[in-house]
Amino acid sequence: MSGSTLGKLFTITTWGESHGKGIGVVIDGCPAGLPLCEEDIQIYLDRRKPGQSRFTTQRNEADAVTILSGVFEGKTTGTPISLVVYNTDQRSKDYGDIASYYRPGHADYPFDEKYGFRDYRGGGRSSGRETIGRVAAGAIAAKLLAELGIEIHAYATAIGPVTIDRNRFSLEEALNNPVAMPDAVAAKAAQDYLDECIRKQDSCGGMIECVITGMPVGIGEPVFDKLDANLAKAILSIGAVKGFEIGDGFAVAGSCGSTNNDSFVMKDGRITKATNHSGGTLGGMSDGSPIIFRAAVKPTPSISSTQQTVNKSGEEIDISIHGRHDPIIVPRAVVVVESMAALTVLDLMLSNMSSKLEHIKKVYS
Amino acid sequence: MSGSTLGKLFTITTWGESHGKGIGVVIDGCPAGLPLCEEDIQIYLDRRKPGQSRFTTQRNEADAVTILSGVFEGKTTGTPISLVVYNTDQRSKDYGDIASYYRPGHADYPFDEKYGFRDYRGGGRSSGRETIGRVAAGAIAAKLLAELGIEIHAYATAIGPVTIDRNRFSLEEALNNPVAMPDAVAAKAAQDYLDECIRKQDSCGGMIECVITGMPVGIGEPVFDKLDANLAKAILSIGAVKGFEIGDGFAVAGSCGSTNNDSFVMKDGRITKATNHSGGTLGGMSDGSPIIFRAAVKPTPSISSTQQTVNKSGEEIDISIHGRHDPIIVPRAVVVVESMAALTVLDLMLSNMSSKLEHIKKVYS
Amino acid sequence: MSGSTLGKLFTITTWGESHGKGIGVVIDGCPAGLPLCEEDIQIYLDRRKPGQSRFTTQRNEADAVTILSGVFEGKTTGTPISLVVYNTDQRSKDYGDIASYYRPGHADYPFDEKYGFRDYRGGGRSSGRETIGRVAAGAIAAKLLAELGIEIHAYATAIGPVTIDRNRFSLEEALNNPVAMPDAVAAKAAQDYLDECIRKQDSCGGMIECVITGMPVGIGEPVFDKLDANLAKAILSIGAVKGFEIGDGFAVAGSCGSTNNDSFVMKDGRITKATNHSGGTLGGMSDGSPIIFRAAVKPTPSISSTQQTVNKSGEEIDISIHGRHDPIIVPRAVVVVESMAALTVLDLMLSNMSSKLEHIKKVYS
Amino acid sequence: MSGSTLGKLFTITTWGESHGKGIGVVIDGCPAGLPLCEEDIQIYLDRRKPGQSRFTTQRNEADAVTILSGVFEGKTTGTPISLVVYNTDQRSKDYGDIASYYRPGHADYPFDEKYGFRDYRGGGRSSGRETIGRVAAGAIAAKLLAELGIEIHAYATAIGPVTIDRNRFSLEEALNNPVAMPDAVAAKAAQDYLDECIRKQDSCGGMIECVITGMPVGIGEPVFDKLDANLAKAILSIGAVKGFEIGDGFAVAGSCGSTNNDSFVMKDGRITKATNHSGGTLGGMSDGSPIIFRAAVKPTPSISSTQQTVNKSGEEIDISIHGRHDPIIVPRAVVVVESMAALTVLDLMLSNMSSKLEHIKKVYS
DSSP states (O other), X not given: OOSOEXXXXXXXXXEEOTTSSEEEEEEEOOXXXXXXXXXHHHHHHHXXXXXXXXXXXXXXXXXXXXXXXXXXXXXXXXXXXXXXXXXXXXXXXXXXXXXXXXXXXXXXXXXXXXXXXXXXXXXXXXXXXXXXXXXXXXXXXXXXXHHTTOEEEEEEEEETTEEOOGGGOOHHHHTTSTTOOSOHHHHXXXXXXXXXXXXXXXXXXXXXXXXXXXXXXXXXXXXXXXXXXXXXXXXXXXXXXXXXXXXXXXXXXXXXXXXXXXXXXXXXXXXXXXXXXXXXXXXXXXXXXXXXXXXXXXXXXXXXXXXXXXXXXXXXXEEOOOSSOOSBSHHHHHHHHHHHHHHHHHXXXXXXXXXXXXXXXXXXX | OOSOEEOSSSEEEEEEOTTSSEEEEEEEOOOBTOBOOHHHHHHXXXXXXXXXXXXXXOOOOOOOEEEOSSEETTEEOSSOEEEEEEOOOOOGGGXXXXXXXXXXTSSHHHHHHHHSSOXXXXXXXXXXXXXXXXXXXXXXXXXXXXXXXXXXXXXXXXXXXXXXXXXXXXXXXXXHSTTOOSOHHHHHHHHHHHHHHHHTTOXXXXXEEEEEESOOTTOSOSSTTOHHHHHHHHHHTSTTEEEEEETTGGGGGGOBHHHHSOOEEEETTEEEESOOTTOSEETTEEOSSOEEXXXXXXXXXXXXXXXXXXXXXXOEEEEOOOSSOOSBSHHHHHHHHHHHHHHHHHHHHHHHTTSBHHHHHHHTO | OOSOEEOSSSEEEEEEOTTSSEXXXXXXXXXXXXXXXXXXXXXXXXXXOSOSSXXXXXXXXXXXXXXXXXXETTEEOSSOEXXXXXXXOOOGGGGGGGGGBOOTXXXXXXXXXXXXXXXXXXXXXXXXXXXXXXXXXXXXXXXXXXXXXXXXXXXXEEETXXXXXXGGOOTTGGXXXXXXXXXXXXXXXXXXXXXXXHHTTOOBOEEEEEEEESOOTTOSOSSTTOHHXXXXXXXXXXXXXXXXXXXXXXXXXXXXXXXXXXXXXXXXXXXXXXXXTTOSEETTEEOSSOEEEEEEEOOOSOOSSOEEEEBTTSOEEEXXXXXXXXXXXXXXXXXXXXXXXXXXXXXXXXXXXXXXXXHHHHHTO | OOSOEEOSSSEEEEEEOTTSSEEEEEEEOXXXXXXXOHHHHHHHHHHHOSOSSTTSOOOOOOOOEEEOSXXXXXXXXXXXXXXXXXXXXXXXXXXXXXXXXXXXXXXXXHHHHHHSSOOOGGGGGGSGXXXXXXXXXXXXXXXXXXXTTOEEEEEEEEETTXXXXXXXXXXXXXXXSTTOOSOHHHHHHHHHHHHHHHHTXXXXXXXXXXXXXXXXXXXXXXXTTOHHHHHHHHHHTSTTEEEEEETTGGGGGGOBHHHHSOOEEEETTEEEESOOTTOSEETTEEOSSOEEEEEEEOOOSOOSSOEEEEBTTSOEEEEOOOSSOOSBSHHHHHHXXXXXHHHHHHHHHHHHTTSBHHHHHHHTO
16 A cells, blocks of 8 residues: 555546656546546646746646546546556656755655655656646546536635735636736735745745535535545645645634534525534535635745755755746645545545435435 | 544444443454553543543543453454443433534534434534544554554643643643643633633633654655645544644745755764654655644534524524533543544554565565 | 455444454444334344254354444434444353364464464354354345345255255245255255264355345446455355355356357346346346355364364374364354345445446435 | 455556557555566566467457556556556457447446446457456566565366366466466367367356465455455456355365364474365465465357347347457466466455564564
8 A cells, every 4th residue: 555546436546756657547436427538637737737837847748638548439437537647858867866865845755764765756756746646537526526516616825925815805816827816916916926936046835725615415424534534634645735724724723612603594495504614514524505625835845045954875965956846836736726625525425325225215216 | 434434454443422322443453462451541531531620521421441352361362352431421311402403513414414314412423422432442552652662642732812832841731730731821821711711601712732753754655645644634533623734834834945844964873854844744754753733623512602593494593502511622632632643653654564575574584 | 454344335344252242343334214123133143143953052142232323213323333242151161272272174373373372262253253243234234225125045055965956945945944945855854964963073064045136237346346256255254165156156167158148138128138147247247137146165163073283382182172063054154145245235236326427416416 | 436446555456448548557555676677567468468379369469568657777666556558459340239239248238237338349348358457467466475485376277178187287287288277188178179169159168276375374364354255356356257266165065074174283393284175274364275266267258159139229139249259268367367366465465464563563673
């Protein structure tokens, strides 16, 4: 088990290294009958591919996806869907020297200790390119969820010290600027800040928020496979994420029951909540309100300013990492967050199908 | 699948409702040869059992554990360990009325939607008593980890608005006061605050921090089963937790790569890190520094002041929840956090055993 | 992982030793809304409990089941169902001497090698009593399947050299005689043969057949989780089973395609098969015909005639095993086979629910 | 879940259709440090590839494997190994007509019922070509097992009515004749019989035996994940297998305890068994004797003589299947059986590593 599989019923298994032959994913358990073509997936991959702004690596990859199996006559067949993106712009020679030392903030050192050695080229398996498989699979999950009326949107709420103003919130705007912020003013300030980071040969962190609407009530399992617990795992499994919160999140630590509880009220003849401090889950299950969660993303660890580290011979050395690196991870990670959310929600929706006898009789009658 | 099983190799399956016959857990995959008796487990359970201070429910439960299987002549046999705590102080009549409406902040409503009905007595499966199984299993995991030199300690860093002063930090102190704070001054202030909450018929949230020391380097799997990802899931699966962060956590959003990266240095001939912004993980694997994470815990949703909600007939009503409830969840949740951490770490340590051929040859030679 | 959990969605975890405090099972994933009481389960347990004829051990166990969780107001709640049967007639002293040597045909030797030591009392975890948990869970699975029109019946087709005559086949008769044979004449001959075995202080093997009717078409997953593959695992996981075949089974080795293929024909406007050489599966999925499989069961290894073995000191010794043993395993194993079949079929039916988008829309609309 | 993943720690996920772009497998959990190149895998694939004798389909496929990930500088890295064999000789037009009807003995009908439609070209996912992924993964498992001194050999013991003579048994011979029989005389007779089958436009079944040597004692888990149970599942998951038996197998039904029990004896200072009726397992764990099991393989269902069936419109029709088909499945299935055995044994050996504390301390000290 090297932990490259996620999900119980809609299961994805990713593979590939940054500078190997390609990156891919096998999706097992995709229901049959979903219309699917490569373009459906490419749209998602294009949102994370490099070279879209001056804030992303200039590695020249089209990240073009090929469907190798599981789709026939334009529809999923119910059998495994194998997707591959071949690597085309590997400049492995850029990485020759990093074989000998451990980059701060990277997985190099634990990788060597765990496995005895590592594919050091571009971070190998721990490269951000590993997320290609997640996004490709996430595109399919999102398409299937859309058929059920469920929509997922993520965006940046903070880039370094620059945060959005909720009064200017526009989901559309988040798709129009290179920092994925739903606030044009903040997006401008964030870009200025990033230019400064580049000048200082430094990088910065940020925050991503994600909203899921249209969920039926009761999705998520009451004990370990809570909707929020599975989301937390899925989001923390993204390389640079260091924190996850849902609803009021860390603010609940300072709040009171009387303010934190969301009252139930009737609206248009349906049960709903007057507020949404819970972020759309109660007892680990969806409660009918939008799911809202946030992820804290650390600064890109690869920076060209000088850093102190040790090499494999145990000598302390100074290094400066050159190559093609993003000064910030957040904008390209937004679609990764959406993808992980889609995979998590879909998997729990499928397992929820057998929650009651009534459902089973609907299918088998 | 109702999601009551956790872990791949050291697997726990919990069962039981608040007012059913008992609460229990089956541990499958505990290695043979670990000395184990009921007292080892009882020590942990006693840290979460009610009635230890004026800040916990006065439900009178000894929470005495019985080992039903898997231990012979004082040692684990390698077969499933079945543990049970029989419920003794069920006052189900206290809960008769809650059958008809949905308590704010509780799982009642999604439970009914998911399953069609629910065991409403004391929250049924969504009661805090469900964590008894986790703590009983966690005690065993912690004992096994101790044999490998790994220690886990959790404590409260915030109770409502009261936070600890790191200059007064004392791990011992956390075991001496009823709010589990490692700072005697803050603990006193926290108790005053809680008394005020009780007077106001309200409840409050708080923050728990957990530190794991003695971990070998390389524990955790690089992609989905990252150490931090699995910890996040385990911690968010605790009923009232709304946020998880590791190392600098949410603060990374505002930091720079040059400050957030931890330099590697040599110390006593071994590779170590000069700082620990990462919280002890790199690329999802342990990096040799202590693992440090925090969880945000929401206020107890059961409060006796008046709240607005709806009943099963779709009528808006006012309710006031009486019964035996803690004004704060944090103190009793501290040992639950430790337990979930122990279970997560141990499971990943067992799966890491087959990470390299060299390990396999050590076992089979 | 000690392999005590089976199933993906309808998951059972068994625990307990022959001479420990009890034997039990936790069922996770039972859909909510199934009417269930202890009597439903007891009926199944009574079919395997000892002392029902002169051919079973005289150990005096009522094997009375208690439901500890997961059932409320007479229906399953969707949460884990914990079942326990307390051991009442442990005569551990009978087994003191077997601690020191390895019984032929038993698991003693590999158990010691695997775990370093073993609970030797009555075979510990490898006792036939371990199947109590399977049967208790199987009773629930069978009840749920019955709601969907699926019936499962097993019976003995051979006891030692005595085999049934298909012309005298009567399913009812199998419930009327102590050897579970669906042929009264063969049953009589079998009992005579068993009396002879007892006189010779020997034991004998036999064959169990199982038929499943009412299955929808398409249950089972096309590659590894084939219906027949999962059945084979489930049946071979019963202690004494040494062979499994489905449909024509081993006879296919000598047959031709032209005779082994089952033609499809129309009957009453529905597609059906003219013959059933396949035993009801094609490509690992149910094909609409009855599922028919057989299991070969070895003779009880505990016999009182003298046998040669070695002790833990590596000395060759002669032993004679006394105590309370069945001269044949088959009659009591019949209900175990039915139970394992029910568990396997139900689990695959639940996972099949998400096989196509059409099903998903039925549930979520 | 479409059941395309097998294994807990050494996990394989296969994908691909007969006439899609290719067939592949992702292996997750292969330990790091195993020397591996494409040739290691190709040797296994060449044993199952078509066109090697007049008894196999004349479809012209090189079945050349490419390693896409997980190997660096000639060794496995511990990350997922993605293997692909691109299809090159798809003649999909051969299959146009089978879209409209259900071939006897094939998965067509249940496939349509389960998924709503199917990729009918060459059997799609249910084609024998699906086993390419198993064999490619099995080659790696077998190489790793060889490092631990474990060898696996399979061969045909029966082709239609022709069976081997154990007195002429030669493992080497099985690699020298096109029917994989370890007896030159029987192999000659089998070929004559197959020529006759071809003349009659018919096909035949056969039997495969497999022997595993060098196993440590205690591999396999005592309850559901018994070594024999997992082998049974793995072997029955091969398309055409209809029966599995271990050791004396079905013959135990007629035997007595006194003859079926294997006595333990001392040999060269080690515990061993005087006989091996058990086939190398006791209580589901390896007992130190060679593991011996057999699989019954049905005749190729595709035959060119006329057969009766129904079409999708529910009309009874006569068909004659032309195209490129093997008159017997057995010879090419031999390496599939070896591969499935290797995968099963290795996975259980890895999970057995954490069976006792002593093992854990060996790895973490």
